[in-house]
């Protein structure tokens with residue numbers, strides 16, 4: 215891309231996994247995208263180790279899944295065990311209704327490398343490494359961005375600035391956005407190893423409530439494995455990261471001459487979130503907006519949900535002239551879910567600590583943690599709290615149990631039982647109905663929906679419908695958003711014209 219180099223629809227600061235996936239989603243919507251990354255193109259991070267099925271579904275939707283799947287590993291199961299091997303909880307890793315395993319592990323540098331190459335070849339994306347912002351201002355509905363690469367200054371303009379610059383986000387700090395600290399802080403030692411020769415370890419994702427120090431062991435592929443060890447009070451970082459200490463910690467699994475160490479770091483696991491994820495035309499995404507301890511493996515997955523929530527809205531404003539106020543729904547729709555995910559992640563860490571302690575003191579496990587804390591840790595409380603957060607771009611005249619649900623890809627399947635909903639809908643709004651509704655829609659409404667690229671889906675020949683979609687179709691027509699969340703369902707009390715008009719009033 216050579217023409218008009220300084221003008222973009224979107225500028226992304228930070229090219230970690232969230233910046234990379236975000237750039238690719240922007241490109242899918244034909245948004246001219248600039249990425250500014252402070253690292254060189256030879257540097258990679260190794261923190262995240264897994265995607266869930268919803269994230270894999272998004273990767274497939276933007277054409278990345280096939281490229282990364284060779285680097286994905288499906289563990290046999292995830293579990294939480296005690297020092298003596300007693301299993302507290304064990305879940306086999308199965309394919310969900312989205313058609314992907316509930317969890318897939320990976321070695322982050324391998325995934326980053328391939329996504330970077332794909333972004334570099336993308337004509338909608340301009341990618342600048344060794345470059346960082348020094349200033350930005352919002353003016354005339356645009357963000358002017360000044361960056362520095364060595365001694366060279368560059369100037370860019372973009373309609374929107376997306377901060378994907380991680381925990382110490384320059385953008386968040388410059389905007390002076392306050393953060394809420396959930397007062398959780400634990401240091402952990404992370405070690406990635408590569409097995410030599412034909413040595414093998416178990417293919418599992420395991421949290422160990424070790425009575426001497428809580429530990430995680432995760433298989434990333436048949437050759438690569440992650441160990442995480444909680445640091446104990448007073449332990450000195452320089453001593454902990456010494457090679458012989460690491461070899462000693464890992465010796466329970468494998469002897470030291472059977473592997474090499476690829477990465478070692480000490481990370482602080484915290485819980486915090488920014489009070490807002492938007493200021494004018496600037497948005498915080500992923501770790502720049504919040505931090506959560508990784509016990510529930512949700513930081514990256516949550517950032518991917520942010521992308522899924524925000525970019526279709528930016529697309530509507532940029533390409534369909536929709537009302538900019540619809541972007542206010544990003545912070546509104548995401549905040550409560552993120553707070554709950556942080557709480558659950560912290561609760562899971564506390565549960566692991568409590569179980570370790572109970573085992574050490576020979577206490578009954580049931581006494582070591584309150585049932586409500588256990589529910590929070592396993593995410594069982596979320597559904598109740600989520601109801602309060604349904605404000606954004608949803609029909610407000612609807613049953614809260616229906617709206618805000620994401621339809622699974624397998625709600626429509628072909629003869630081979632493959633999920634097809636995502637392919638049929640693409641990146642647009644869609645109306646599912648049991649017959650053609652063109653004549654049912656008022657002329658003006660129909661035209662507006664066509665201009666917004668709505669898909670009208672009513673012919674299901676050659677497909678099978680899932681129970682959820684079939685049930686809704688018996689009641690009326692369903693509008694789903696580009697992120698496949700249900701906007702609303704028409705019924706005897708609200709017809710499809712009223713429902714469509716309600717949506718148009720929110721986005722036009």
Ligand SMILES: Cc1cc2nc3c(=O)[nH]c(=O)nc-3n(C[C@H](O)[C@H](O)[C@H](O)COP(=O)(O)OP(=O)(O)OC[C@H]3O[C@@H](n4cnc5c(N)ncnc54)[C@H](O)[C@@H]3O)c2cc1C
Nearest residue numbers: 228230232252262263264379380500501511512513514515
């Ligand atoms: C031990 C551990 C295990 C984890 N496991 C999982 C898991 O299994 N599943 C999961 O979902 N999540 C997991 N997470 C969380 C996950 O790693 C993060 O949420 C995710 O990687 C955040 O990605 P990001 O792109 O937002 O931030 P980062 O990866 O931090 O990327 C930020 C990027 O911005 C760049 N940058 C920073 N400042 C500037 C600047 N001023 N100018 C330009 N560029 C800049 C950085 O160089 C970097 O490339 C784990 C985290 C840890 C610590």
